[in-house]
Amino acid sequence: MPLTLYYHPLSSFCHKVLTALYENGVEFEKRIVDLTDEADRAELQALWPIGKFPVIHDHAREQDVPESTIIIEYVDQCYPGPHRLVPQEWETALEARLWDRFFDHYVQGPMQRIVADRLFAAHGDLTKERALLTTAYQMLERRMASRIWVASEAFSLADCAAVPALFYASTLVPFPNDYGHLSAYFERLMQRPSVQRVIDEAKPYFQFYPFAEAIPLRFR
Template sequence: MSLTLYYHPLASFCHKVLIALYESGVDFEKRIINLGEEADRAELQAIWPLCKFPVLRDHARVRDVPETSIIIEYLDRYYPGAQPMLPADWDDALDVRLWDRFFDNYVQEPMQTIVNAHLTGLSCDQTKERTKLKTAYKMIEKRMSTRSWICGEAFSLADCAAAPALFYAATLLPFPEEYHHLQNYFERLVTRPSVKQVLDESKPFFSMYPFAADIPERFL
């Protein structure tokens, strides 16, 4: 098998890449990395010294590819599916890249800061992070009033980023009841086959998530 993904089934950034892999339909091997195990850490660190997953190893092209957005662009170039993750038009592709960064930086980042503070036992003011999430929700609600997916009518890299970011963020800060466009977008995301497969595969690991009690029962 040409591709191996080094990842963990609970990690939201790994979900982002898994969604793209399932969208492409390419065969790949899964290598779960437990960062609590010294041997696993050493294996990942030998591939990517920063010791962060996911990392994609392409055995056929003798290349290791880190960083979620780069991995998905790489797949789009060398292992494309029926639906491109990046549009051919430059301006449309720029919009996709913008919203990909939006979900990583303004939904994933504050969400992970809150989760990490809980895991490490740090009692810090989380007002800044929750404000970022509220602002992000408001921006998504406005944008989704005129489109099916975050960058138009086609599922893209940006939606790969949106699905895990919103899934976990909603366990910390539920979507406002009046944000119907955001809620409908989330439903389209979690019922898409690639996203549903990722969430189904994560079920055995959800108990490890510190806010597992706030995951809706339908996902458990």
């Protein structure tokens, strides 16, 4: 196969890339990386010295591509599927990139700090992180009042970013009961075949998530 994805099935940023790959039926080989294993960690660092996944190795082009957003853009350009995840129209593409950044920085960011706090038993003050998630939910509730997908008429890069961000964040700070638009958007995401496949593959690993008890039973 032309592509090898270095990843872990529990990782939120890997979920983002997997969603994009499955959406367009891109052929790739999977290489699960265990960061606690010295050999695995060294193999990943040989591709991307920062040592974070996901990373894709393109065998045909002899190129290593790190960072979830960049991977999706790269695959969308070099191995395009039935529809583009980065819209071709400039203004719409800018919206997709903006909301991709929104989910990565303002949903995944605080979510991962909360998870890390429990993982390492730091017992820090997470008031700011939870407040940021609440603000992000407010923005999304307004945004989705008149939309199906967050950035364009079609499922895009931004929706790929939304999948893991909202999935994990909602286990930490649940959506308010009266946020019907955000909740409906989340359900549309969860009903995508690509997303269902990602969740199914992650199920055996959910036991290692520090807030595993908060994952809804339908996803376990």
